[in-house]
Amino acid sequence: MRSKIVAGNWKMNKNLAETEALLTELVAKLPDTQAEVMVAPTFISLHSAVKQLESSSIEVIAQNMHFAENGAYTGEISPDMLLDIEVDTVIIGHSERRAYFGETNEILNKKVVTALYKNMRVVFCFGEKMEDRKADNHFKVVESQLKNALFSLEASAWSNIVLAYEPVWAIGTGETASPEQAQEMHAFIRKTIAQAYDTAIADTVSILYGGSVKPANAEEIFSKPDVDGGLIGGASLVADDFVAIIKAI
Ligand code: PGA
Numbered sequence: 240m241r242s243k244i245v246a247g248n249w250k251m252n253k254n255l256a257e258t259e260a261l262l263t264e265l266v267a268k269l270p271d272t273q274a275e276v277m278v279a280p281t282f283i284s285l286h287s288a289v290k291q292l293e294s295s296s297i298e299v300i301a302q303n304m305h306f307a308e309n310g311a312y313t314g315e316i317s318p319d320m321l322l323d324i325e326v327d328t329v330i331i332g333h334s335e336r337r338a339y340f341g342e343t344n345e346i347l348n349k350k351v352v353t354a355l356y357k358n359m360r361v362v363f364c365f366g367e368k369m370e371d372r373k374a375d376n377h378f379k380v381v382e383s384q385l386k387n388a389l390f391s392l393e394a395s396a397w398s399n400i401v402l403a404y405e406p407v408w409a410i411g412t413g414e415t416a417s418p419e420q421a422q423e424m425h426a427f428i429r430k431t432i433a434q435a436y437d438t439a440i441a442d443t444v445s446i447l448y449g450g451s452v453k454p455a456n457a458e459e460i461f462s463k464p465d466v467d468g469g470l471i472g473g474a475s476l477v478a479d480d481f482v483a484i485i486k487a488i
Pocket of ligand 1: 413451
């Protein structure tokens with residue numbers, strides 16, 4: 240059985256007090272759900288969020304980390320620092336990291352390898368740009384992102400991987416992939432993994448959709464057989480919207 244997951248990526252939003260307030264509201268309104276619920280506040284708020292959610296089922300995850308264990312990497316955060324505050328899941332490969340911070344598939348592969356070596360769980364993001372889709376290259380781009388960042392991993396590593404397909408053109412734009420486009424790509428992703436590994440891995444890896452998921456479209460997207468949940472940006476910053484999205488799963 241694949242886990243259903245709804246994860247909120249708060250990006251560079253919410254200070255310490257605002258994080259605490261949003262989490263308080265979320266905890267109070269959290270519906271009964273079989274799905275795993277995760278939130279990714281900024282690094283500054285991670286430790287206090289972990290403490291605040293100690294007795295909650297909501298998991299606090301990180302938005303990024305460095306691949307090195309420690310050392311002269313000004314401004315970076317290591318996997319051990321995250322583990323030290325009991326954060327053991329990390330988002331890697333978000334398109335904003337790729338676009339604004341030059342993270343290539345090779346760098347992302349190093350991050351994934353380190354995270355898995357540290358026994359962390361990885362939410363790995365990838366997805367094509369609009370120009371790729373217009374040129375009918377979206378399947379090729381997605382396949383090469385998976386291949387270059389993940390397909391050197393051993394089969395056993397996949398139990399700690401969650402995939403998040405996020406077409407870049409749908410992130411923060413209000414434009415969502417249609418449920419059919421999401422399903423088509425998620426099925427392709429599973430087929431690609433089955434070819435590189437086997438169907439057992441392809442059938443058990445959770446594949447989330449991300450890109451302008453909101454209360455109004457969540458249910459239809461989540462109803463697709465190969466969509467196991469969502470990585471939510473903007474709508475996760477509003478408790479009622481995030482809760483409605485959790486209910487939709
Ligand atoms: P969005 O962001 O929901 O605001 O489009 C999704 C994401 O970047 O993970």
